[in-house]
Amino acid sequence: MIVPSGCVISGVDVPVWARAMAEAGAPFELTTDPDRLRLPTRQAPEQALLDPSGGVVDVDAVRAHLTGLTREALRLEPVEAIDHEAHVSTRSGGSRFDAVLVAAGAGTAALAAQVGIAVPGELEHHARFTFPVDPGTGWRSWIDLPAAGPGGSRITPAVASGGQVVSSQGGRSGRYRGCIGPTVQRGEGAAWASRSRPELFGALLSTYQHASGPGRWAVGGHLDPATTAWEVGRDAATGTAREAVLEYARERLAVEPRIVETVHCTPTPGLGDGFHVQRAGRVVTVHGENLFKFAPVLGTTLAAACL
Structure with missing residues (x-):
């Protein structure tokens, strides 16, 4: 369920990651050799850490696997x-169960409120964009935090493949976020490849990126929250x-600057990585961002909470 691409950490966070991985006994390598890093960038980072155990959650494969396991028990109906x-x-009516687990994504807040559990309900807009890239290279996953971009803006690229970045150390501080459950639009490259607006590039606070298929490189950018707030509207954001x-x-990047796919999603602003489990009576709720990487821990924790 994880594409074993290896994960590169580059930029100002490298010493922090190196210390944490050393303390955890996780293998890593400090290198700036482009042949080892295998990143589609025009210039190799000045400092980088290679996590050979890192990779990418294959969301489509996980979805198919879990659907197959639970197909006989699934009941698809709005609660x-x-x-x-x-x-x-x-x-179609009501039923009583031994326990109820609410894991309804954006719908969790409204259901949780019915049993007195407070879950953040605010949403914001987020999008990632896919570009053509050399299909002959097995690209690494990549999390990058350069000291500054144009005009002093902090730029944070991170790479994944079809889902979420996974390093053996795990994501931190909510900077590295992916989209799941997207709305997809294709074939938009011609309309956007001709523009050149350097001041917009400087507006990026961070990015994450991933190989989303053969010859496909997806990039999501995080901007000033004011430009992606819910009230701004999907089209403008x-x-x-x-x-x-x-x-x-x-x-x-060493990609063809032509957008061939757009993915839109609606995360909760400021939530960061990690998960939150709350209980009221026989009801357990779970919410958080980037939960795929926590799937094994979540499964064990939630099963115990509901028993």
């Missing part, structure tokens, strides 16, 4: 109400991100 005694109401990421790709 309208729950209560502390594990009563669940749907459009995605348009600003699109131009900034396109300029970043043109200046920094």
Whole structure:
């Protein structure tokens, strides 16, 4: 379920990652050799750490596997109400269970509130964009935090493949975020490849990137929260991100600067990596960002909480 690409950490966080991995006994290598790093960038980073155990969660494979395991037990129906005694109401009626686990993504906050559990409900817009890249190279995963980009802006690229970046040390501080459950738009390159706006590239606060398939390189950019706030609207937020990421790709990456796919998602702002489990009566809720990398821990924890 994990693409074993290896994960490169580069930029100002390298000493922190190196210390943490050394303390944990996790293998790593400090190198700036482009042949070892295998990154689609125009210039190799000045300092980098290679985590050979890192890789990328294959979201499609995980989805297919879990669906196959639970197909006989799945009941696909919108949940309208729950209560502390594990009563669940749907459009076709109600049922009572031994326990209820609420893991409904953006719908978790409204359901949790019915049993007195407070879950952040605010959303923001986020988008990632896919570019053509050399299909003949097995690209590494990549998390990058240069000291500064143009105009002093901090730039944070991180790479994944079809899902979320996984390093043996794990993501930190919510800087490295991916999109899952996307709305996809294809074939947008011609409209956006002709523009050149360096000031937009400087507006990027961070990016994550991943090989999303043969010859495909996906890049998501994080901008000032004011430009991606929910009230800004999807079109405006995605348009600003699109131009900034396109300029970043043109200046920094060895990809064809032509967008061939757009993925839009709606994360919770400021939540960061990690997960949160809360309980009220027979109801357990779980929420958080970048949860795929925590799947083994979540499975064990939630099973115990519901038993």
